[in-house]
Amino acid sequence: MQADPATVEMLSTPRSGPLAGIVVADLSRVLAGPYATMLLADMGAHVIKIESSLGDDTRTWVPPVRDGEGTYFLSVNRGKHSIALDFADPEQLAIAHEIVSRADVLVENFRPGSLARFGLDYAALSAQHPSLVYASITGFGAALGADLPGYDLLVQAVSGLMDLTGTTEGGPTKVGVAVVDVITGVHATAGILAALNARHETGRGDHVEVELLTSILSALVNQTSAYVAGGVVPTRMGNEHPSLTPYEPFPTADDDLVIAVGNDGQFARLCEVIGMPDLASDERFATMGQRNAHRAELRVLLSERLRTRGADEWFEALRLARVPAGPIQGVDGGIRLATRLGLEPVVETGTGERRIPTVRHPIRYGASELDYAKAPPRLDADRDAVLEWLATTEAVSGR
Template structure:
């Protein structure tokens, strides 16, 4: 780690937070790696984003755009300092090695073996820098799956996630966001934090490996457990839950209300509010296993009762009775709801009046707020600042 005050002076940005003084050499691109490094940057780490001369692929993933910048790129690259390097150029390669030498953490998601000819592979850099933590992200590991392309859609398909997503009579469906990339990024960030803690104890760095397929299987939680522990074969249930009922959207007099009953007590309260207390006493619905066995009939009976009032009328009644329920929003509605609850979902990264609106860091720290003083960088935008920093005494 480097003195946080010295980094703040060198980069003209406050370096504070739980990771102040940690330097991250970010050789990743697209989503999983950049999401992980953005979380680290939000926590106060200095993240140096190294891109090819053509830039991160997501700079060209448009529409939509803000000005001339891809909103995809903007979503995962705030609070970072960027420069472009061509590893085939000897001078640029030397700069890359100097960045790694200053780093506590290196993050990369190159195809396995691609960095070896540049001496930037994990084995080579850790031999030179034993305290360095190297986080490698791949699609399907470094073994037999090393040559398989690591795209989120492929991982959603290969893991079985798509097989449990969608309507029962419809085709397998991907999730509406690159959720496996996000899971892998979260896992990488957690692994890095664990490795930093271990290094505080014994002084040694280590390599962390995260792959999309294992991240997806871990993220399948109860569905994967059903296969591994019980030999079950989960399938698509639309918006229903394989183990809970009622736990899905319901039609009301004017729209949709989502009801999420997690136990028999909540179900009894639901039935009382709906004016159908007899359902809670019916042996077909009195327990969760029974409700699961008769879920289609239960859904029809509850829908019949719910259609007597609008969703906005049912929601406060059910909430007051302790029945979990909520609206079915679009993303804009979700943001408005978070604003109404005081969760401050949107912040501005960069100078006031000239920053980029972005979704705030998901963690709150009692020690102080997260800084959003650095907007997502333009291509090669921070080259001179980074090179001046590299020219200073590393102590």
């Protein structure tokens, strides 16, 4: 099959964005690694996604689908070029090494130690390519936790996240998205960017190691701090907050409305809007500490007043008064709100018949344009283009 000239040109021409000129060898699959490499691709890096003959696991995670392809895979793989390689085949393994020899960054989430037999481990590659930034993503680290499978749900369970999620009456509940993987992907991206920056000074790459467990323990912020700094084991509180009141959904005349008061000034404005200004000076509720101590009494008072009007009516009044509040919506509502606010949450990737809507990169740059030209690739779709790119480029000296 002849390589698509447009795809070859895409690989050979620097893209727009703050990472233009950076090449990433992506040996990761499922979510944490692919999310990180998609962020890098959005920022202008050339990302070569090296898959097995079966492809990334998420290609088979359906439903939902779009034109027969799983939307899970589509969500984290735009901007990449796919080539399927069998590392057990010496010729195909050689291609993988050729790709790495041209890469600035390698991202992998294989079981710790399993890439060593192919010479694709950090020790081997850093000796050959000392400026390579090598990012390893594991569930529980490469030492004592190496044999533990790094699945998001498992980490939610053992980290304490599930124990903190759900109602006080019910049992632990997982978060509605693989948040541990996503947070880990963000941490991996930050580590890679820091290592690339350090390379400008030292000329040397680094081994960036990120674990799912450590990532979510960091992301639990005030809850893990409650234990490590205060000796308090946090407990499940449903929609309440351990340190803020009112900070939860409240019933109205129709739908529930979330009110998220973070300081005394916001509370005073809330009291004015709902026609109960005296609450702000009531000694039970005047400060955050006092409100937390009397949260049950305050909830009753607020609920009685909020039930007199509908959620949308309260939302508009509170928004004008700069009180954090909002209705509880589905994902469709979230996209519509972002669109209404001019945030342009949906971008189309690809060209011609293969144009796929995806969620926009979460960062804006004043001086750089992000590139969404490459749609999530079909398995091995870019093999010929990658091989032609390899034939027309050379390994970078010292890399």
